[in-house]
Amino acid sequence: MLTLAACSSSPSGPVELGHRSDKVDTGLVHTPQPFMQTGQISVSPETASFTPCGSQKQYWLDLTADQRATLSQQAGPVYSEFEGYFTPVSRRGYSADYPAAVTMTRLNMLTSELEGCAQPRNTLLAEGQTPTTWSAAVGQGHLAWESEQDSQERPLSGQSMSQEQAQFRAQQAALTLNAQGCQQSANTLYGWQARLKTAKGTYQGCAILPSVDTSQHWAGEYQGTSQSPGQPTLTTQLTLLPDHSAITSYHPQGEAVTKETGIWQPIGDNQVQVLTTRSGEQMVVSERIYTRNGFTLTASEETFNGNTYSLGHDGLTLRLKVGDAVNVSNQTGIKGSAEKNPRVEQALKDYLNDNGQTGPLTYRWLTHDLNQDGQPELLVLTDSCGSGGCTLLVFKGDAQGWQFNSRMTLVHVPLLLARNQSQGWHDLIVPVGGGGAPAGHHVMRFDGQRYPLNPSTAPHAPKPDGSDTALFADGIYATQQGAVLGEE
Known part of the structure; x- marks a missing residue:
C-alpha cells in the first residue's frame, strides 16, 4: 500500500521518487536517452530489481535514498511505469549478479492494484474528484473530457511539453500537467498532477502519460x-x-x-x-x-x-x-523499375488525389497479372517506410488503365508470388522483420475485394523453397533508387 505521506512535497516525496535530477555517472561514452519502461519492481533491504513486462530478465534498480525509502513501503512487487535508461553494473556487490542496472528518471505510475502488466496505452489519461468527478484523455490529435457539467471532444489546437510541465489546448479547454507526485487512492501513485480548465470550470486531479515504448x-x-x-x-x-x-x-x-x-x-x-x-x-x-x-x-x-x-x-x-533468411538481391524473378511511365504516373496521381495527398513520392514499380484475367496489375513500392518496411500499392488492371485496389504497409522485398490463389488472385508471400516483428514470411490472401493491410498480422507462411516467382527480385527499395513522381 502507498501511504498518503508519499505525496507530500517533503524530500522523501514522490517528486524525488519519479523525477530524478541528480547527475548519474553512467560510465558510458555516450549518454543514453530515457525511454518508457514498464514492469515489476521488487525492493528488499539488500536489493532492488526491475523485471520488464514480457520478459524473464531481472535488472538491478539503481535508486536514490529517497526512492528506496518510498519503494521499501511496498509489501511485495509493484507494477511501475517510468522513464529511464540502462547503465553497467558494478563488478562487486549485489548488483554484480545482474546483467545491467536501470536508472529511473521520471515516474509515470506505481501501483499495487495490478498483479501483472497493463496493456500499453497510446493515450494520456487524467482524472480527479475536485471539485467533482471528472476525466480527460489526449490521443489521436484530440482532447476529450467528461464531468458532471459537460462532455466534449475537440481537436487539439496546440501542445507543449518539457521535463516539468505539459500542456494540451483545444477550443474552450486546456489540460495542464505538472511533474509532481499525485495520489487519489492508497494503492496507486501517479507521476503527474493535472488541471483541466474548461468553460464550465477548473478541475484538479492526477494524470499518466502513454505507456508505449517508442523505441x-x-x-x-x-x-x-x-x-x-x-x-x-x-x-x-x-x-x-x-x-x-x-x-x-x-x-x-x-x-x-x-x-x-x-x-x-x-x-x-x-x-x-x-x-x-x-x-x-x-x-x-x-x-x-x-x-x-x-x-x-x-x-x-x-x-x-x-x-x-x-x-x-x-x-x-x-x-x-x-523473412527466413537475410534479404538478398538479384534473385531470379521480376525486377522493379525506376523508369518513368506516363500510365504509372497517372495511376499514382489519381491515388494521391483520391486520398487528399500531394506527395512528394519516390517509387519503384513492376507489372504482373495477379488474377489471370489477361490484364497485368501494377505494383508500386513507395518510399513511405518505417523500421518494419515500406508501403506497397496494388492497382488492378483493366481496359481503361489501372485502378487502385490494395495498400500494404511494412513490406520488404523481394516478395513472392505464390502458386496458391485466394478468390482468384495469387497469394503474396511477404518477408517480415524489424519494428519489433520477428523475422519470417507471412501470406497475404485476397479476400474478394483487396489484400490485407499489415503483413505482420497475417498468417505465417511455410519457408519458401525457391519455386515461387520473386517480385522486386533485385531487392532495391525506392529509398535507394526510384522515380520521383512529377519530375521530368
Whole structure:
C-alpha cells in the first residue's frame, strides 16, 4: 500500500521518487536517452530489481535514498511505469549478479492494484474528484473530457511539453500537467498532477502519460558478413529483443559460435546503443553505437573496458534480417523499375488525389497479372517506410488503365508470388522483420475485394523453397533508387 505521506512535497516525496535530477555517472561514452519502461519492481533491504513486462530478465534498480525509502513501503512487487535508461553494473556487490542496472528518471505510475502488466496505452489519461468527478484523455490529435457539467471532444489546437510541465489546448479547454507526485487512492501513485480548465470550470486531479515504448522500432535481427586477409568469413548477428536485451553472435566459417549478451537503448532518433555486459561468462563493458541507414546498421568503433577501438575502414555493417533468411538481391524473378511511365504516373496521381495527398513520392514499380484475367496489375513500392518496411500499392488492371485496389504497409522485398490463389488472385508471400516483428514470411490472401493491410498480422507462411516467382527480385527499395513522381 502507498501511504498518503508519499505525496507530500517533503524530500522523501514522490517528486524525488519519479523525477530524478541528480547527475548519474553512467560510465558510458555516450549518454543514453530515457525511454518508457514498464514492469515489476521488487525492493528488499539488500536489493532492488526491475523485471520488464514480457520478459524473464531481472535488472538491478539503481535508486536514490529517497526512492528506496518510498519503494521499501511496498509489501511485495509493484507494477511501475517510468522513464529511464540502462547503465553497467558494478563488478562487486549485489548488483554484480545482474546483467545491467536501470536508472529511473521520471515516474509515470506505481501501483499495487495490478498483479501483472497493463496493456500499453497510446493515450494520456487524467482524472480527479475536485471539485467533482471528472476525466480527460489526449490521443489521436484530440482532447476529450467528461464531468458532471459537460462532455466534449475537440481537436487539439496546440501542445507543449518539457521535463516539468505539459500542456494540451483545444477550443474552450486546456489540460495542464505538472511533474509532481499525485495520489487519489492508497494503492496507486501517479507521476503527474493535472488541471483541466474548461468553460464550465477548473478541475484538479492526477494524470499518466502513454505507456508505449517508442523505441521498439529498433527491435529486430540484423546480420552481416566480413572477411579479413587470411581469416575465415565471419558472420555477425545482432538480435535486439523487445525487452531491450541484446545478443551478438559471431560465427567464423567452420568454427564454433561465440555469443555476447547485454542490452540496447536509444541515444537519438537514428542511433542505438548496444551495451555488452557478458562475453561468455566474463563480465565486460563494451559499447557500440549503431547508426541506421534504411534497413542497415553501421558501427565505426567499439569502446571495450574503457578503451576505444576502430571497427575497420568501413566499420561493421549489419542488414535487417527479414523473412527466413537475410534479404538478398538479384534473385531470379521480376525486377522493379525506376523508369518513368506516363500510365504509372497517372495511376499514382489519381491515388494521391483520391486520398487528399500531394506527395512528394519516390517509387519503384513492376507489372504482373495477379488474377489471370489477361490484364497485368501494377505494383508500386513507395518510399513511405518505417523500421518494419515500406508501403506497397496494388492497382488492378483493366481496359481503361489501372485502378487502385490494395495498400500494404511494412513490406520488404523481394516478395513472392505464390502458386496458391485466394478468390482468384495469387497469394503474396511477404518477408517480415524489424519494428519489433520477428523475422519470417507471412501470406497475404485476397479476400474478394483487396489484400490485407499489415503483413505482420497475417498468417505465417511455410519457408519458401525457391519455386515461387520473386517480385522486386533485385531487392532495391525506392529509398535507394526510384522515380520521383512529377519530375521530368
